[in-house]
Amino acid sequence: NAGVMQNPRHLVRRRGQEARLRCSPMKGHSHVYWYRQLPEEGLKFMVYLQKENIIDESGMPKERFSAEFPKEGPSILRIQQVVRGDSAAYFCASSPRTGPSRNWETQYFGPGTRLLVL
Amino acid sequence: GNSVTQMEGPVTLSEEAFLTINCTYTATGYPSLFWYVQYPGEGLQLLLKATKADDKGSNKGFEATYRKETTSFHLEKGSVQVSDSAVYFCALSAPISGGYNKLIFGAGTRLAVHP
Numbered sequence: 745n746a747g748v749m750q751n752p753r754h755l756v757r758r759r760g761q762e763a764r765l766r767c768s769p770m771k772g773h774s775h776v777y778w779y780r781q782l783p784e785e786g787l788k789f790m791v792y793l794q795k796e797n798i799i800d801e802s803g804m805p806k807e808r809f810s811a812e813f814p815k816e817g818p819s820i821l822r823i824q825q826v827v828r829g830d831s832a833a834y835f836c837a838s839s840p841r842t843g844p845s846r847n848w849e850t851q852y853f854g855p856g857t858r859l860l861v862l
Numbered sequence: 863g864n865s866v867t868q869m870e871g872p873v874t875l876s877e878e879a880f881l882t883i884n885c886t887y888t889a890t891g892y893p894s895l896f897w898y899v900q901y902p903g904e905g906l907q908l909l910l911k912a913t914k915a916d917d918k919g920s921n922k923g924f925e926a927t928y929r930k931e932t933t934s935f936h937l938e939k940g941s942v943q944v945s946d947s948a949v950y951f952c953a954l955s956a957p958i959s960g961g962y963n964k965l966i967f968g969a970g971t972r973l974a975v976h977p
Contacts, residue, residue: 748905800960
């Protein structure tokens, strides 16, 4: 019973390159969230997606960042033209959408992708 | 708005000591509350949760009670072990578009337990 999968676990990019982070939710979960954790800080919400739909992206920077969750395949968080300030751990979480409504609020996290921008 | 405030760390304890990590929140309505734990180099694991006032969440010897009157959700454990050394995050569930929710996290509290 696989949990949330993320890859790569570590990613090194030079300034100006693109970073692509992948997330496969838990089996049976169709809702994906992306969070960013800066060093020594808590996680900050970025975006919430369902299959083929962005539901809320209020936490996403307006430029260079985008996310998708296609009908087939993993969710992708894409960062174009990375800068040093993008260095952080990026976590994906998933939740079910069946059962009692309060169960939907519990999110299950992947191991994260640690992005280092040189 | 919605926010979570945790006591600052690090918290350093000897094995078998009593643990309290304070967490208070500000929210509209009555959100669900969570404690997550993060071990070094890993993702967050759900430790426990409570969905309404006076609920007590518990797991692996950890407990937290949802206190509406004090807007608190303090984490406690009667006897900590070295293996409990980690960063602990308090979080609440806040509404976003379309009736869905996101988690709002506190800054985290690092716990170090020594033999």
